Amino acid sequence: MIVPYGDVLLLAIIxxxxxxxxxxxxxxxxxxxxxxxxxxxxxxxxxVAASLKxxxxxxxxxxxxxxAVAASEVAVGLALIVYSQRRTGSxxxxxxxxxxx
Amino acid sequence: xxxxxxxxxxxxxxGGFILAVIGRYLPRRVAEWIACASVLASLLMAALAFGSAGxxxxxxxxxxxxxxxxxxxxxxxxxxxxxAIMALMVTFVSSLIHLYSVSFMRDDRDYVRxxxxxxxxxxxxxxxxxxxxxxxxxLGWEGVGFCSYILIGFWYSDVVNATAGRKAFILTRIGDxxxxxxxxxxxxxxxxxxxxxxxxxxxxxxxxxxxxxxLLLFWGAVGKSAQLPLVVWLPDAMAGxxxxxxxxxxxxxxxxxxxLLMRLFPVIALSSIAMVTIATVAAFTGLFxxxxxxxxxxxxxxxxxxxxxxxxxxxxxVGAGDITGGMYHxxxxxxxxxxxxxxAGCVIQALHEEHDIFKMGNLRNxxxxxxxxxxxxxISLAAIPPxxxxxxxxxxxxxxxxxxxxxxxxxxxxxxxxxxxxxLYTFRMFFVAFLEKPSAGKDLAKKDLKIPKFMVWINSPLAxxxxxxxxxNFPEAFGGKAWLAHYLASIPGGIPLxxxxxxxxxxxxxxSGLLNIAVLIAAYFVYRPEARSLGWPTPLVFRQRxxxxxxxxxxxxxxxxxxxxxxxxxxARTLWLKVDEAVVDDQFDxxxxxxxxxxxxxxxxxxxxxxxxxxxxxxxxxxIVSALALGWYYLR
Amino acid sequence: MTLYAVIFYVLAVVILASTLLAIxxxxxxxxxVYLIVSFFATGLLFYLLxxxxxxxxxxxxxxxxxxxxxxxxxxxxxxxxxxxxxxxxHWLPAVVLAIISFFVGGVxxxxxxxxKMSLNTGMASPATFGQFLFKNYWFPVEIxxxxxxxxxxxxxxxxxxxxxxxxEDRR
Numbered sequence: 033m034i035v036p037y038g039d040v041l042l043l044a045i046i047x048x049x050x051x052x053x054x055x056x057x058x059x060x061x062x063x064x065x066x067x068x069x070x071x072x073x074x075x076x077x078x079x080v081a082a083s084l085k086x087x088x089x090x091x092x093x094x095x096x097x098x099x100a101v102a103a104s105e106v107a108v109g110l111a112l113i114v115y116s117q118r119r120t121g122s123x124x125x126x127x128x129x130x131x132x133x
Numbered sequence: 134x135x136x137x138x139x140x141x142x143x144x145x146x147x148g149g150f151i152l153a154v155i156g157r158y159l160p161r162r163v164a165e166w167i168a169c170a171s172v173l174a175s176l177l178m179a180a181l182a183f184g185s186a187g188x189x190x191x192x193x194x195x196x197x198x199x200x201x202x203x204x205x206x207x208x209x210x211x212x213x214x215x216x217a218i219m220a221l222m223v224t225f226v227s228s229l230i231h232l233y234s235v236s237f238m239r240d241d242r243d244y245v246r247x248x249x250x251x252x253x254x255x256x257x258x259x260x261x262x263x264x265x266x267x268x269x270x271x272l273g274w275e276g277v278g279f280c281s282y283i284l285i286g287f288w289y290s291d292v293v294n295a296t297a298g299r300k301a302f303i304l305t306r307i308g309d310x311x312x313x314x315x316x317x318x319x320x321x322x323x324x325x326x327x328x329x330x331x332x333x334x335x336x337x338x339x340x341x342x343x344x345x346x347x348l349l350l351f352w353g354a355v356g357k358s359a360q361l362p363l364v365v366w367l368p369d370a371m372a373g374x375x376x377x378x379x380x381x382x383x384x385x386x387x388x389x390x391x392x393l394l395m396r397l398f399p400v401i402a403l404s405s406i407a408m409v410t411i412a413t414v415a416a417f418t419g420l421f422x423x424x425x426x427x428x429x430x431x432x433x434x435x436x437x438x439x440x441x442x443x444x445x446x447x448x449x450x451v452g453a454g455d456i457t458g459g460m461y462h463x464x465x466x467x468x469x470x471x472x473x474x475x476x477a478g479c480v481i482q483a484l485h486e487e488h489d490i491f492k493m494g495n496l497r498n499x500x501x502x503x504x505x506x507x508x509x510x511x512i513s514l515a516a517i518p519p520x521x522x523x524x525x526x527x528x529x530x531x532x533x534x535x536x537x538x539x540x541x542x543x544x545x546x547x548x549x550x551x552x553x554x555x556x557l558y559t560f561r562m563f564f565v566a567f568l569e570k571p572s573a574g575k576d577l578a579k580k581d582l583k584i585p586k587f588m589v590w591i592n593s594p595l596a597x598x599x600x601x602x603x604x605x606n607f608p609e610a611f612g613g614k615a616w617l618a619h620y621l622a623s624i625p626g627g628i629p630l631x632x633x634x635x636x637x638x639x640x641x642x643x644x645s646g647l648l649n650i651a652v653l654i655a656a657y658f659v660y661r662p663e664a665r666s667l668g669w670p671t672p673l674v675f676r677q678r679x680x681x682x683x684x685x686x687x688x689x690x691x692x693x694x695x696x697x698x699x700x701x702x703x704x705a706r707t708l709w710l711k712v713d714e715a716v717v718d719d720q721f722d723x724x725x726x727x728x729x730x731x732x733x734x735x736x737x738x739x740x741x742x743x744x745x746x747x748x749x750x751x752x753x754x755x756x757i758v759s760a761l762a763l764g765w766y767y768l769r
Numbered sequence: 770m771t772l773y774a775v776i777f778y779v780l781a782v783v784i785l786a787s788t789l790l791a792i793x794x795x796x797x798x799x800x801x802v803y804l805i806v807s808f809f810a811t812g813l814l815f816y817l818l819x820x821x822x823x824x825x826x827x828x829x830x831x832x833x834x835x836x837x838x839x840x841x842x843x844x845x846x847x848x849x850x851x852x853x854x855x856x857x858x859h860w861l862p863a864v865v866l867a868i869i870s871f872f873v874g875g876v877x878x879x880x881x882x883x884x885k886m887s888l889n890t891g892m893a894s895p896a897t898f899g900q901f902l903f904k905n906y907w908f909p910v911e912i913x914x915x916x917x918x919x920x921x922x923x924x925x926x927x928x929x930x931x932x933x934x935x936x937e938d939r940r
Contacts, residue, residue: 033774033887033888033889034771034773034774034777034817034887034889034890034891035774035777035778035882035887036884036886036888037883037886038881038884038885039881040777040818041878042797042878042915043784043821044870045870045871045874045875046785047785047788047811048866049871049874050785050788051788051792052790053864053867054791054792054866055747056744056748056860056862057744057859057860057862057863059744059793059859062842062843063792063800064743064747064794066791066800066804067792069804069831069835070648070788070791070804070807073807073811077815078830079810080818080820080871082935083819084818084820084888084889084891085883085888087889087891089901090906092820092823093898093901093905093909095820096823096913097909099826099827099831100916100917101913102830103830103834103835103837104916104917104919104921105920106835106839107920107924108920108923108924109774110838110839111889111924112834113846114846114928115927116807117816117846125743125744125771126739126744128742129740130741131741132740132741132742132828744859748866751870752866753871754870755866758870759869761877762873762874762877765877765880766876
């Protein structure tokens, strides 16, 4: 007996919202990416909990895929950030508003 | 016969069409040849038809035109004796005027446009002359109105001319509306649009219907022929080239109104109210126009008012029931008025576009040929015996006088006064313009423009006809052969309704002839060069007022301006500024502005910044989850 | 209150605290380090919830590769610090929305049946997990490897140094 299933999910939700807040309210591009990582992690946690609840391994398999995707996404995302920093010299998300209007 | 009539109509039309399409690329002489040849060919056809027609009347369909359900209107012609001689006259006068125009417009660069529209005009006039189907006739009616508008405003770069053309068009249009209504009524009541059938079925009309129809037709004729009250366009129409004035406003278009009434005479004769109305309007128009002509300074305006007056005689004839008299006067008027206009054209060109008769003078020496031609025309216009004008006008006066209703006697008196004043204004014009001015030197002749001899001599056939038109219908009371009367005896109205008895005829003719000669002598004393004045000796102030009254045509133009034109323009301006722009246009703008307002509000959303979009994502996520929660909460 | 429950709650507190601290930091490096702590704790949590293989992977990949990558980038890129002044209008909407979502989410969780039930303990050994994975989900595994290849190529291309000529072409 560990904990009620709902508690684990609650933890996952709080983590997810923390990641969302970080992603939305920070202007630094790197912090936005970090928020995304936190959200992905929270989703993984929820999957593991569900997999334990239903005693199925599919949830864990999906967490593996989340890891893979997160890794490649971070690689490409960071490469993009570096590139755009070279282009515009700033990591502030507010500077990238040429699509305004 | 059918071919001849078809060719009669198509030659001018083809001429106009060819000139319209390729006239610009042809050499000048070729274009002029095409124009004149088409009208001359038409004349030939008219002569052929006249010769071969004899006693017969023809009702021929040339072309099936409109066919819609129950309604069909085909291009039918009704060639009876009335149409025969009218067609002959129209083509003859048109040919002469076309030849004259070649010379008159020799310096003008727009000759293609001119000749194209002259040809189309001749076509439309021939359609009016020959048409049987009323819709076909309406086509010709509108055609002459349109060509007249174009030709009056021919030199359109001067806005005065364009305005004159527009004025003519609008006023004749007012008349055309009534004519259109009459056509519709004919169709509704009689189920017929053919003149021939209408004339045969006329007995089935009640007097009231006939009155209505006759008055509508009369209103249409009033517009086209410039009678009161739609009279003000004709004096202004003198802005066009002089041959145009000669053709349209002397010989053909203005007589089309009278001609229409003559064609549909059985309908009109059925209603005595209509006849009286026609005669009254005609008589008063005649007097009005004659008085106005007395005050004009421009030679063409004198002739314009004179036309109004003379055409009113033709209407008076219709009102009195004498078609033969009307046609007789129509012919002799066509000849002498065309002669006068063309002569005036020669004078105007020779004197460098001078229109004011008080600035002309001494033309006997400067333009001798024109002097004699103009003299012939003036004598004919003033109805001095033995020239044609006298017999035709007198016949009309006679018919009016011998009408049994008492009002006709009064109208005959008015018309007689008009005739007297005709002598006055005609010879005022002649003496002032043509006789020697005492102060003029001999060297004036050197400054004149040399006009081509052709232009002057082409008028001689007209002069001859003006002199010998008397023989067309020499009254039998004096032992002559009234050839025209016999010719037209077979058409309805050909025989006057109330023929005068011989003694009255004789005494009236002799009396009016002497009267006219007396007035001529009086006019000489008043208007000879030594005694230059407007007229009778009167105090100066009174004379000035009188001059203004007459020269402006009894202020009729100004009355229309104030009563009709200005309110209409004011209304149009109000509707434009207040209603169209303020309400209609601004409504669209307001509707568009609502959208603009909303979209500018929405525009605040697209900031282009990542954080905004991410916020929106979270907002969306919240919304979905809340919806789910609510759903689950309530489903439990 | 079993031992496992205690461990769980402790780990939960650690995770929440470190994540909270991570998202508040001004300096990105500090945030990354706090996040590494958070991921470690998450890894332990995975182990508690019966996924040892995933716990290892979490530490290796997430904490070990991804966060280290972040560190490299942060140190390489010369970013101006003090970008975020922490204005209230930046984080207030986010926090408000987060709180709303939290309550709604909470309602959702506690309405589903079985949320009050305690989880049983279990352990999926790596061998079992591997067999399961390659029996049922071999295709997504291949796709995932392909995805990683694409990411690799993309990162290489984006990260290359541009020659003079290329940067002039762009201008």
